[in-house]
Each structure stands twice: as C-alpha cells, then as structure tokens.
Amino acid sequence: MDVLGNFAFVLVRPLQAGNVGSAARALKNMGLGDLRLVAPRAGASGRAAAAMAVHAGDVLRNAQRYDSLGAALTDCTLAVGTTCRPGLYRSGVVALREAAVQLAAEAAANRVAIIFGPEDTGLVNRELKLCQRLVTIPTAPGYPSLNLAQAVMLVAYELMMAAGAAREMPMAEPHAPAVAVDAMMERLSEALVSIGFLPAENPEHIMFALRAILGRAGIGVRELDILSGVARQIRWFSDGGFQAAEAKRRSGKKLR
DSSP: OOGGGGEEEEEOOOHHHHHHHHHHHHHHHTTTTTTEEEEEOTTTHHHHHHHHHHGGHHHHTOEEESEEEEEEEEOEEEEEEOHHHHHHGGGTTTEEHHHHHHHHHHTTOOOOOEEEOTTTSSSSHHHTOOSEEEEEEOOOOOOOOOOHHHHHHHHHHHHHHHHHHTTTOOOOHHHHHHHHHHHHHHHHHHHHHHTTOOOOOOOOOHHHHHHHHHHHHHOHHHHHHHHHHHHHHHHIIIIIIIHHHHHHHTTTTTOO
C-alpha cells in the first residue's frame, strides 16, 4: 500500500467548494493524501469545502495551490489525464480498471499525477498536452459525465485496490520528469515543423499521437536525452546544417 503515497491528485480550476472538500474526504478514505489545486475559483477550498471534507480536514489544509498545471507537475514523472469525452486528441484512452494496476506498479518508482479538469469543461486540449496517458471511467453511454468528487473517489478506490496486485508486477523504471518530457515534445514539434513533416498551422494533429505513443512507452532520462538530441539535430539540419553534413560526406569525414 506504500505506493499510494506516490500518487498526486490534481484538480484543475475546480469550481465548487463542495467538490474540493468531498475529493479530500475521498482521498483520505482510500489511504491517499496528496491533493493539489490548480487555479481554484475563489472560495473553492473555504468553509464549504471544510464542511464536506469532514474528518479529512488535514488533507484539505495541506492541499497545495498552483497557478498552472505545469507548476503542479514539477515533481511528477508520469502525468495521467482523466476524460469522459471522445475526440481526436483523446484517442488511446484506457479504462480506469485496466490502467490502475499498471499505474500502481509504476508508482513504486515514480510520482504519478492523476489530473481532473473543472466541472463544466473537463480538461481542455492545452492541458491534455501535458498528460502522457489518458484514462476514462466507463459509464452508461447516455450520461457519461461524472461529478468531480465522484470521479476522484472512483479513481482513488481503483488505485487502492490495485496497489496490492501491483506487488506481483515487475519493478517499474523511473521516468523522466513530466515537465522535461513536455519541453522535449515542444522542441520535437518545432523541429518536425522545420522540415515540413508537420504543418505549421496545426502541428498538434500529429503531435498528440506522438505524445500518446511515447507516453505509453514511458520515457526514461536516457531516452529523453536521445530524443532531445534527435530534435536538436533535425533543427540544425533544417537550419543549414545539411550543407556542412554534405561537405563532410564528400570529404570522407565522419558526420559525428
């Protein structure tokens, strides 16, 4: 059960104080305690939240506040977004129960952020870009939208139940920091635009697919360095480095 201490539950722009308090209670019920609030609406963690938290007031009081999602993920190496909506940028989403055991296993070596969007819109595309994986909670198709606190409770419950089974899985490798992976993906996007592989007007159409592929694989520190080097080399080549490379080839010199 110690892996549960490596999960951070991140509420992005929560609107309702009752949901924030109820989320704190849900986390304490399931043996979790790291609650993070990104740009909460004024009063979202006030007296009404405390009333709903009941005996989880400590979780609510210790909740850290951040101005941006990126800041909330600074110490996390795996960022997992939650969504109930389909869409081009939400492909590759995995059902919660299927994902929970793997996430619990990875939490043995990584701090894992589970990210929830605001009650009215959920996570938007710019926030999904920071998520290496996506999970969904299966519901009746006629009404898939869950209350925020209910969603937190369901995810927390599945992770608690999965924590025991995760002990039987191979030890996961530590991932590179989520914010460093996002910065690398931005550099890779710019590099691929520079050689015409991605359209400058809409590079995210393909980049979301690349993010999903690499997110499923899990990027370690060494892989991050390699991919950053690939992005730099592509950009160097497109900025005129191909002329130097061709001159080396003609002279018989090694490129590296």
